Structures are given as C-alpha cells and as structure tokens.
Amino acid sequence: MSWFSSLNTVVIDFDQSHLFFPRIILTLIAVLGLVIVVTNARPVLRAIRSGRYQFFVKNADFFRLIATLALIPGYFWMMDFIGSVLPNMGLGFLLASIPFVFLMSMLYCHEKTRRNVTIIVANALLAPTFVWVVLYHFFLVSMP
Amino acid sequence: MKTLMTTAKVALLAGSVAAAPAIAFAADNPIRGNIRIVIGSKSTGGDTYQASSIIAEALADKIDANIKVDAVGFSAGYQALARVPSGNTLMIFHDQAYLGHLYKQKGYEDPFKQWQIGPSFATNPGNGYLVPKNSPYKNMDEILNAAGNGQTIRVAIQPGGVSEIGYTAMKNAVRLAYPGQEDNLVALNTGSQSDKNQAMFDGLADVINGSVQANEQYTRLPADDQKAMNFVWLTAKSSTLQGANPEGMGQTSRDELLQYASGLGVKVPMDAENDFTFDKEFFFLYNKRMSPEVVAFLDKALADVFADGKVQETLKKSFFIPNFRTSAEAQKHFQAKRDSYAKIIENLHK
Amino acid sequence: MEFLELLSPAFFLLAAAGSIIGIIFGAIPGMTATMAVAVCLPLTYTLGLQEGLALLLGLYVGGISGGLVPAVLLNIPGTPSSITTTFDGYPMAQRGEAERALKTCIVASLFGGFFSAVILFFFAPVLADFAIKFSYVEKFLMIFFAMSVIASLSKNILMGVFSGLIGVLLSLIGTYDVSNGGNGEYRLMMPFMEDYLAYGFSLLPVLIGLFGISTIIEEAEKGVTETSHENKVNLSKGKPFSFSIFKGQFGNLLRSSSIGTFIGMLPGIGGSAASILAYTQQKNLSKQPEKLGKGEPEGLVASESANNGLTGGALIPLLSLGIPGDSTTAVLIGAFTLQGLQVGPLFIGENIDTWYSMITGLMFANIIMFIVMFYAIRYIAKVVLIPKFVLYPIIVMMCAVGAYAINYGIMFDVWTLLIFGVAGWIFTKIGIEIAPLVIGFILGSAAEVYFVKSLESYGEYSILVTKSPIAMVLWGLIILSIVLSVMIHKKSKKQAQQESAS
Known part of the structure; x- marks a missing residue:
C-alpha cells in the first residue's frame, strides 16, 4: 500500500498555496479546451467558411452598437473625472448622468416626435436628480 | 485637449463655489464640502468601522460638516486617499498599516513614507489568544515551555499583521528561553474569526487568536461544551486595559480580564528587559500633500472633541480605550512602535 | 412575556418601512439587501436596539425578496441569489406571463421566509452545533455539490463545464485573500492590474455586467426596436396566476x-x-426536467423559496455563534456592536427579550413583504411597458450607482460592469454559456479556499472522502446529481432526435 500513500500524500507549501488551485483549473481548462477543439473544429470551421456562422446578427445596427460602446465608457469616465474635481458630493454622478441619459435615449429613440423628445428631456433631468436626492442625500449611498 | 480639461475643471470649480453657501461648514474650516473617511477594513461589523463611526460622528458635530465612513478596505482606501489632497478624503486605519509592510504583505507600502500620520484616538484592547477548555495547557507559561521542550503547538492566526504579531512574540519568547526550539510553534494560517474557531473545534489548532469582543461568551460555556474556550493571553498593556470600564465585557469584569494581560498575569518577554505588549491603536492617515493648515485644524478639532469628554464615554461603552494624540505625537509614537516590532520580526527571520 | 412591552407601534412601523425600502433596493438592478442594510446601519445609532433591529430585519427580508422583480422582468438578477430566478422567470415574462411568474415567486418567498424563521426559532442552538461539524472538507463538498448544477444547466455539457471553469478562473484573479485564510499573494495578474484587481472582480458588478449591460449591447446591435405594442397585448394575454400552480409543489x-x-x-x-x-x-x-430553464413555475418556486429560506438560516450562526452566515448578516453584526451588544453562543439565553422581538420582527417583515409585493405587483409588472429608449439609460445609470456603492465607493467596480458587459455579449456569440460561467464565478473563490485548506491541513487527498460520514453522504449526493443530469441530457437528446425524425 505504499504506492497508495505516496500518491495520496499532498504537501502544500503555504507560501506557494495561492498557485495550487489556479493551476488545477488552468490544466482542466486546457484539457477540456483541447477536447472541444478536436471534436468541434471541423464543423465550426465549415460553418464559418460557408458563412453560416456570423459574429454579428443579421442586419446589425452598427451605428447604435458602436455609439453604445462609446457612450457607456464615456459616461463612466466623465463620472469619475467630475467626481475627482468635486469630490464627495455625488456631483460626478449627477452631472454625468444627465447628458448620458439624454444622449442614450436620443440614440435609441426611433421616432423623435415632439412628445417623445419632451419625455426624453424630462426623464434625463428628473431621473438622475431624483436618484441623487433620494439615494445620496437621504440614504447616504456613496456616489462618485 | 489639455486646455479643454483645464477649462472644464475651472468651470466645475466655479460652479461649486457658487453652490458653496448651500453646504454647511464652520467659518474657520479650511475643508470645503463633505468629508469622506475611508477605512482599512472592508467590514462594517468590525472594530475599525465601529471606532471610526464613533469618532466621525463626534468630529462631524464639532466642525459642523457631513462626514461619511466608507468601509472600502486598505487597497482602495489608499487609492482614494492619494487622489484627494484637500482633506475631503481622510483615512482611518490601525497598526496593520505598518505591520502589513513589516510582514511584506502585498499592497502595503511603508506608511511613514507614503502618508502623513494623523492623530490617534482609540485603542482596542481585545486582541488575545485562547485555548480549548479541555486543553492540556492552562496558561502561557505551559504553552511556551511545552514548545521549548519539543512539543508541536499549532496556533491559528490570520497571517501578515495584527493577528500574527502575538504569534511572532510567542515564537520570540521560545527562542529567548530555548534557543533553536522556536520552530515547534507552528502557524495555522486561517482567515476570519469563524475559521479560527472552527480550526479549534476540528482539533487542528491548539491555540487560536481571538478577541475579548468575539470570544468572551465562548469562555463562559460549560467545560463539556465542544465550543468552550479559555483566554490565555491578552496582548494589550495592562495599563491600557486598566482604562476600560470596570464592568469589562459581557459578564467578564475588567479585573478578571487583567489576569490575562501582558505584564500582570502573563509574561511574554520581548528581550532581556522588556515584556512584549501590543495595543491595537486606531489613527488617521492623511494625504502627503495635505496642507499644514488642515492638519492643524483637525488636530485642534479632535483635541476639542476629547476635551468635551463625551466621546470617551461612548468609546468606553463599546470597549475601546480613548487614546488621543495629535498628529505630531502620533507620528513619533508609531514610528517608535514600528521599530521595536521590526526588531523581533527580523530576529525570527534570521 | 415581557418582550411584548418592547414591541411599540414604532417597532412594527419600522419593520414595515424596512421591508418596503428593502424591496425597492432589491428591485433596483445593482442594489442589494446587503447595501440596504449597510446604508441604513448608521440610522440605527439613533434608534433603540429593538427598533433598529426591526428596521434592519425588514430591510433584509425585503431586499432579498425584491431581487426577484428585475430577475423576472429584465433578466437581471437584482441580488446575486436571485440568479436562478432569471432562468425561468424571464422566459415566462417574455411569454407575457410576468404577473404569474412574479406572484409565484412571491408566494414561494413567503413560504421560504416563514419556514426559515420557524426553524430559527425552534432549532437555532441545535443547528449551530450541527453547523460546526462542517469543517473545510464538508464545506468544500457542499460547494462542489452546488457546482454540479453546471452539468444539468448547460445546453452542451462539454461547453457548459468549460464555461463554468472559465468562471472559476475569473473568480481567482487577484490576491489569495488573507481574510479567507490565503497567503495574500497575487496570481493570474499582470502588474498593471494590481491597483484595481487586488481584491479581484466584485461579484455584483460582474453579474449585472453579464446580464444587464450585455443585454443592452445586444439590443443596440439589433437596433433597439420597440416591441412595446406587442408587449401590451402580451401582458393581458398570458396565463393568469392561480394558487393551483403550487399543486404538487409542496x-x-x-x-x-x-x-x-x-x-x-x-x-x-x-x-x-x-x-x-x-x-x-x-x-x-423534476418529472419534466427538460422544461426547467424555459419558463416553468417550479423552477421559480425552488429558487425563491431557497433564497428567502436563507434569511432565517443566516441568522442562526449569527445569533448562536456570533458568526454571520452571509454577507448581509455580516453587516447586521455591525448593528449589534454599534449598540454595544455582543453576539455569541450565549446571546439568546442572555437576551431572551431581544431574541423574541427579533423573531417577531422577522415574521412581521415577511408578512408585509408579501402583502406589499402581491398587491403592488400588477403595477410593478408594467415596467415592461416602458419604452426601451427611456428604460435602458436608466438601467445603465442604476447599475452604475449600484456597482459604485457595493464596496462603498470604488470606481473600478463600475468599469467591471463595462468589461463584463462586453465580455458577456461576445461570450454568447462564441458559444460560451453565461449561466454556468456565472455559477463558476460565484462559487469559485470559496471552493478554492476550502479545497486548498482541506489538503493543506490534512496532507492527503483521501481526506476529501474519508473525513466524516457527512462527507461520504455528500459524495453520494454529488455523484447522484451528476448521474441524473447526464441522464436528463441523454433523454432530451433522444427526444430531439425523435422529434426531428418524425
């Protein structure tokens, strides 16, 4: 039974213990990834070549997609920037949210009728202000 | 781009000045707007948050400002502190700030280089060590002697700071009395108090790190209860513990606690002359660029708070020992404290 | 019955207010029960002990329950524990059965909440003694057991397990946290990440990024076409709620x-x-396992009764060991310390009046939660009627607020939203399954700690099986669970083949 006890024994050096589990997971991922590639590579490649697989959906709206992908980081960045100039008053959130909500609503709105635009403007002004007053001032939730 | 940014900054500042009358602050307060205190712990149930809330409330009353305590943890706290030199963001931490650096923990820089040390205001005297009630060891002497005579003693701690310093001291004590035998004390590295208790229940640890606040009730359980424990050591100075209310904590009086205190009931030597003690003290950390004017203002505000005497009662009620030092005094005190612990940590790593 | 004197009208008022505020916090994507309790904690300073606790318990119950609303209506788990509610709730809402789904969840929540409060009241000390029999090994096995859901949840077992492992890997980024017993060393990190990822990615921003932000990106890709007209029809078209859903669900x-x-x-x-x-x-x-995940009420019942069952359960170790059972009770412990009250093994015996009033508060908060939600739900369900161009910016804004506040003001948590929003959008396109990935992420770091600590303390692999009878039973359950889910996969494959053949 000595082979068993030698296989069974495990010594984990505390100083290196942060690597023990990640190594196991990485090994499993590599093995499984290999299996997936081997079993699925051909059908997947065929699908891509024949054009049956497309990364983007059919008739993708690239304008709205790219604008969204620019608007959200822009919003987060503004929030942080304003918050560092005017710290600890929640103004980073308030002053960045109003233009963001307005722009994103305008971006997503298909029928810019007078009624819709009025809703958008009112919403862009009121929603962030309401959140700021209630959460920041009343509940003391941290805001940038 | 740069001019655009500057313009934006100026415009924002102008706006904030216009809005300034809406924000309450005392006339002589050099800090404009709200104050955020970040703390070095992520827990709102822990002692750092509790002590910080008490002092923040008293300070807010004194200087008539809005102060909010945020439990962001040390790493995010340092980042927040580094960004705002105006005094709008302050930090409260404890001895971990330099112990983390001494134990070479990731993310800890030398606080004396990186920050200004602000005033200290409270001590938590509760840090201690416990054994199971049915343990063969009844006190610290027996533990140290057993380790010196070749017995392996496993001590459950959270590595790299306040929880480890007492363990380091025990090791140092064994080294002094029985040179070469100190490795018989073995650290069992665990995390939360729950994990440390569990290590004792599972029989994985002979001694665990704990605190008066968290473990006092366990010491009053009947001996046949699996969960029953006894204190063997409280690391605080006995003079510090003397400052607590006579009722002590829970059903354990101050006098009963004192028998486990360093220098009275327990002797853990630090070197030939001195006993080892460790008081966990809370203090402010400031941004290096914060102006002397703000430092002086906060020193004075806190001195006034302590002169009023009310905050001491609140602190004592929660088993903290009031302990006010101005920033200059604190700077000197903590530097000396750090140096003495650096010595024993180095001695053991040789 | 001296405790009755402690129960002032203010006590009940605060419990009710807490419950309602909690529901609102829970229902806002990005805000959680934990956050609700944390932001109201300073308020309890000025209240007395009983009143403060009533408020916080209300917040706890309300916050845990409120999470079901966005889970069903928007496919965003309002709190991490309502993640499984999205699996069946959202498909139901899409079929126009939002109200039915929500009401099923609420009834299940009430049952779970009551059940756990009763267990707490009668068995707390006994169960606490049982809980400490779970050492590292047993805790690891419990987590492993929960992970076995990945096998049954995934569309393709191989890809599902792969996705789950990616989730685990993501949860390991950062330090091996000393406060969990790690050694504080970084792994899976590059130097530029150290400032931001020392604590790794936070759970909630990852969740709402993967579910909320990625949905919005997907919608943007499709051009954000309004379907509100069709939805209006749907809301009244779907099957109405009736208690007969619970037939056979006991x-x-x-x-x-x-x-x-x-x-x-x-x-x-x-x-x-x-x-x-x-x-x-x-x-x-289940008799019809293949239907779960496509909009079956029984999935909602399981998810919601369990997540409200949590409330009473997590209070057991808090009140009889002084140790919080989950993140919300960890904040709750602050309320006791701020009032100068110790929790520990002797708490109940020494504070019998407080104990009784806590149970009363807990029960009462559950009742209020039920009444408010059950009758308000008709209006809440109308959220799906708000045009997307108004709703989406607000969702992004609220997610940002929640992410920023979850760790008391950390900007990187907001960026995490974006990172995982984009990642989630890409993942679904390349076949990585989101649900298993999220489960891997949620359970990953606890699995690591208990797995590594088990081996570190005992020094042999076999301890994972031989540690105790509890461990062996757990292994039995894990194997059973995996075998069952493989069988279910085979069965549904066969069915699909038969259907396509005929």
Whole structure:
C-alpha cells in the first residue's frame, strides 16, 4: 500500500498555496479546451467558411452598437473625472448622468416626435436628480 | 485637449463655489464640502468601522460638516486617499498599516513614507489568544515551555499583521528561553474569526487568536461544551486595559480580564528587559500633500472633541480605550512602535 | 412575556418601512439587501436596539425578496441569489406571463421566509452545533455539490463545464485573500492590474455586467426596436396566476426552503449557493426536467423559496455563534456592536427579550413583504411597458450607482460592469454559456479556499472522502446529481432526435 500513500500524500507549501488551485483549473481548462477543439473544429470551421456562422446578427445596427460602446465608457469616465474635481458630493454622478441619459435615449429613440423628445428631456433631468436626492442625500449611498 | 480639461475643471470649480453657501461648514474650516473617511477594513461589523463611526460622528458635530465612513478596505482606501489632497478624503486605519509592510504583505507600502500620520484616538484592547477548555495547557507559561521542550503547538492566526504579531512574540519568547526550539510553534494560517474557531473545534489548532469582543461568551460555556474556550493571553498593556470600564465585557469584569494581560498575569518577554505588549491603536492617515493648515485644524478639532469628554464615554461603552494624540505625537509614537516590532520580526527571520 | 412591552407601534412601523425600502433596493438592478442594510446601519445609532433591529430585519427580508422583480422582468438578477430566478422567470415574462411568474415567486418567498424563521426559532442552538461539524472538507463538498448544477444547466455539457471553469478562473484573479485564510499573494495578474484587481472582480458588478449591460449591447446591435405594442397585448394575454400552480409543489417548497436555510447556516459558503443548489435539486428530481430553464413555475418556486429560506438560516450562526452566515448578516453584526451588544453562543439565553422581538420582527417583515409585493405587483409588472429608449439609460445609470456603492465607493467596480458587459455579449456569440460561467464565478473563490485548506491541513487527498460520514453522504449526493443530469441530457437528446425524425 505504499504506492497508495505516496500518491495520496499532498504537501502544500503555504507560501506557494495561492498557485495550487489556479493551476488545477488552468490544466482542466486546457484539457477540456483541447477536447472541444478536436471534436468541434471541423464543423465550426465549415460553418464559418460557408458563412453560416456570423459574429454579428443579421442586419446589425452598427451605428447604435458602436455609439453604445462609446457612450457607456464615456459616461463612466466623465463620472469619475467630475467626481475627482468635486469630490464627495455625488456631483460626478449627477452631472454625468444627465447628458448620458439624454444622449442614450436620443440614440435609441426611433421616432423623435415632439412628445417623445419632451419625455426624453424630462426623464434625463428628473431621473438622475431624483436618484441623487433620494439615494445620496437621504440614504447616504456613496456616489462618485 | 489639455486646455479643454483645464477649462472644464475651472468651470466645475466655479460652479461649486457658487453652490458653496448651500453646504454647511464652520467659518474657520479650511475643508470645503463633505468629508469622506475611508477605512482599512472592508467590514462594517468590525472594530475599525465601529471606532471610526464613533469618532466621525463626534468630529462631524464639532466642525459642523457631513462626514461619511466608507468601509472600502486598505487597497482602495489608499487609492482614494492619494487622489484627494484637500482633506475631503481622510483615512482611518490601525497598526496593520505598518505591520502589513513589516510582514511584506502585498499592497502595503511603508506608511511613514507614503502618508502623513494623523492623530490617534482609540485603542482596542481585545486582541488575545485562547485555548480549548479541555486543553492540556492552562496558561502561557505551559504553552511556551511545552514548545521549548519539543512539543508541536499549532496556533491559528490570520497571517501578515495584527493577528500574527502575538504569534511572532510567542515564537520570540521560545527562542529567548530555548534557543533553536522556536520552530515547534507552528502557524495555522486561517482567515476570519469563524475559521479560527472552527480550526479549534476540528482539533487542528491548539491555540487560536481571538478577541475579548468575539470570544468572551465562548469562555463562559460549560467545560463539556465542544465550543468552550479559555483566554490565555491578552496582548494589550495592562495599563491600557486598566482604562476600560470596570464592568469589562459581557459578564467578564475588567479585573478578571487583567489576569490575562501582558505584564500582570502573563509574561511574554520581548528581550532581556522588556515584556512584549501590543495595543491595537486606531489613527488617521492623511494625504502627503495635505496642507499644514488642515492638519492643524483637525488636530485642534479632535483635541476639542476629547476635551468635551463625551466621546470617551461612548468609546468606553463599546470597549475601546480613548487614546488621543495629535498628529505630531502620533507620528513619533508609531514610528517608535514600528521599530521595536521590526526588531523581533527580523530576529525570527534570521 | 415581557418582550411584548418592547414591541411599540414604532417597532412594527419600522419593520414595515424596512421591508418596503428593502424591496425597492432589491428591485433596483445593482442594489442589494446587503447595501440596504449597510446604508441604513448608521440610522440605527439613533434608534433603540429593538427598533433598529426591526428596521434592519425588514430591510433584509425585503431586499432579498425584491431581487426577484428585475430577475423576472429584465433578466437581471437584482441580488446575486436571485440568479436562478432569471432562468425561468424571464422566459415566462417574455411569454407575457410576468404577473404569474412574479406572484409565484412571491408566494414561494413567503413560504421560504416563514419556514426559515420557524426553524430559527425552534432549532437555532441545535443547528449551530450541527453547523460546526462542517469543517473545510464538508464545506468544500457542499460547494462542489452546488457546482454540479453546471452539468444539468448547460445546453452542451462539454461547453457548459468549460464555461463554468472559465468562471472559476475569473473568480481567482487577484490576491489569495488573507481574510479567507490565503497567503495574500497575487496570481493570474499582470502588474498593471494590481491597483484595481487586488481584491479581484466584485461579484455584483460582474453579474449585472453579464446580464444587464450585455443585454443592452445586444439590443443596440439589433437596433433597439420597440416591441412595446406587442408587449401590451402580451401582458393581458398570458396565463393568469392561480394558487393551483403550487399543486404538487409542496415537496419542492419544503426541500428548497430547507436547502436555503441550511446553506444560510454554514458560514463562508455564501448565500447565492442556496438558490443554485435548490434549483439543481429541483431540476434533477423534476418529472419534466427538460422544461426547467424555459419558463416553468417550479423552477421559480425552488429558487425563491431557497433564497428567502436563507434569511432565517443566516441568522442562526449569527445569533448562536456570533458568526454571520452571509454577507448581509455580516453587516447586521455591525448593528449589534454599534449598540454595544455582543453576539455569541450565549446571546439568546442572555437576551431572551431581544431574541423574541427579533423573531417577531422577522415574521412581521415577511408578512408585509408579501402583502406589499402581491398587491403592488400588477403595477410593478408594467415596467415592461416602458419604452426601451427611456428604460435602458436608466438601467445603465442604476447599475452604475449600484456597482459604485457595493464596496462603498470604488470606481473600478463600475468599469467591471463595462468589461463584463462586453465580455458577456461576445461570450454568447462564441458559444460560451453565461449561466454556468456565472455559477463558476460565484462559487469559485470559496471552493478554492476550502479545497486548498482541506489538503493543506490534512496532507492527503483521501481526506476529501474519508473525513466524516457527512462527507461520504455528500459524495453520494454529488455523484447522484451528476448521474441524473447526464441522464436528463441523454433523454432530451433522444427526444430531439425523435422529434426531428418524425
């Protein structure tokens, strides 16, 4: 039974213990990834070549997609920037949210009728202000 | 781009000045707007948050400002502190700030280089060590002697700071009395108090790190209860513990606690002359660029708070020992404290 | 009955107010029960002990329950533990059965909440003594057991397990946290990440990024076409709610509530495991497992009764060991310390009046939660009628607020939203499954700690099996759970083949 006890024994050096589990997971991922590639590579490649697989959906709206992908980081960045100039008053959130909500609503709105635009403007002004007053001032939730 | 940014900054500042009358602050307060205190712990149930809330409330009353305590943890706290030199963001931490650096923990820089040390205001005297009630060891002497005579003693701690310093001291004590035998004390590295208790229940640890606040009730359980424990050591100075209310904590009086205190009931030597003690003290950390004017203002505000005497009662009620030092005094005190612990940590790593 | 004197009208008022505020916090994507309790904690300073506790318990119950609303209506788990509610709730809402789904969830929540409060009241000390029999090994096995849901949840077992492992890997980024017993060293990090990822990615921003932000990106790609007209029809078209849904679900209710209570009781496992585990078991034992995940009320019953079962469960170790059972009770402990009250093994005996009033508050908060939600739900369900161009910016804004506030003001958590929003959008396109990935992420770091600590302390692999009878039983359950889910996969494959053949 000595082979068993030698296989069974495990010594984990505390100083290196942060690597023990990640190594196991990485090994499993590599093995499984290999299996997936081997079993699925051909059908997947065929699908891509024949054009049956497309990364983007059919008739993708690239304008709205790219604008969204620019608007959200822009919003987060503004929030942080304003918050560092005017710290600890929640103004980073308030002053960045109003233009963001307005722009994103305008971006997503298909029928810019007078009624819709009025809703958008009112919403862009009121929603962030309401959140700021209630959460920041009343509940003391941290805001940038 | 740069001019655009500057313009934006100026415009924002102008706006904030216009809005300034809406924000309450005392006339002589050099800090404009709200104050955020970040703390070095992520827990709102822990002692750092509790002590910080008490002092923040008293300070807010004194200087008539809005102060909010945020439990962001040390790493995010340092980042927040580094960004705002105006005094709008302050930090409260404890001895971990330099112990983390001494134990070479990731993310800890030398606080004396990186920050200004602000005033200290409270001590938590509760840090201690416990054994199971049915343990063969009844006190610290027996533990140290057993380790010196070749017995392996496993001590459950959270590595790299306040929880480890007492363990380091025990090791140092064994080294002094029985040179070469100190490795018989073995650290069992665990995390939360729950994990440390569990290590004792599972029989994985002979001694665990704990605190008066968290473990006092366990010491009053009947001996046949699996969960029953006894204190063997409280690391605080006995003079510090003397400052607590006579009722002590829970059903354990101050006098009963004192028998486990360093220098009275327990002797853990630090070197030939001195006993080892460790008081966990809370203090402010400031941004290096914060102006002397703000430092002086906060020193004075806190001195006034302590002169009023009310905050001491609140602190004592929660088993903290009031302990006010101005920033200059604190700077000197903590530097000396750090140096003495650096010595024993180095001695053991040789 | 001296405690009755402690129960002022203010006590009930605060419990009710807490419950309602909690529901609102829970219902806002990005805000959680934990946050609700944390922001109201300073308020309890000025209140007395009983009143303060009433408020916080209300917040706890309300916050945990409120999470079901966005889970069903928007496919965003309002709190991490309502993740499994999205699996069946959102498909139902899409079919126009939003109200039916919500009401099913609420009834299940009430049952779970009551069940756990009763267990708490009668068995707290006994169960606490049982809970400390779970050492590293048993806790690891519990987590592993919960992870076995990945096998039954995934569309393709191979890809599902792969996705789950990616989730685990993502949860390991950062330090091996000393406060969990790690050594504080970085792994899976590059130097530029150290400032931001020292604590790794936070759970909630990852969740709402993967579910909320990625949905919005997907919609943007499709051009954000309004379907509100069709939805209006849908809302009245769907099957109405009736209590007959619960026919034959009693076993499910009882099992899921017990699982919730039990997981809540074990410190360190994390509340989200409760609903995940209950959902797995329901799927394995169901007569129609292939339907779960496509909009079956029984999935909702399992998920929601378990996640409210958590409330009473997590209070057990808090009140009888002084150790919080989940993240919300960890904040709750602050209320006791701020009032100068110790929690520990002698708490109940020494504070019998407080104990009784807490149970009363807990029960009362559950009742209020039920009444408010059950009758307000008709209006809440109308959220789906708000045009997307108004709703989406607000969702992004609220997610940002929640992410920023979850760790008391950390900007990187907001960026995490974006990172995982984009990642989630890409993942679905390349075949990585989101649900298993999220479950891997939720359970990953606890799995690591208990796995590594088990081996570190005992020094042999076999301890994972031989540690105790509990461990062996758990292995039995894990194997059973995996075998069942493989069988279910085979069965549904066969069915699909037969259908395509005919």
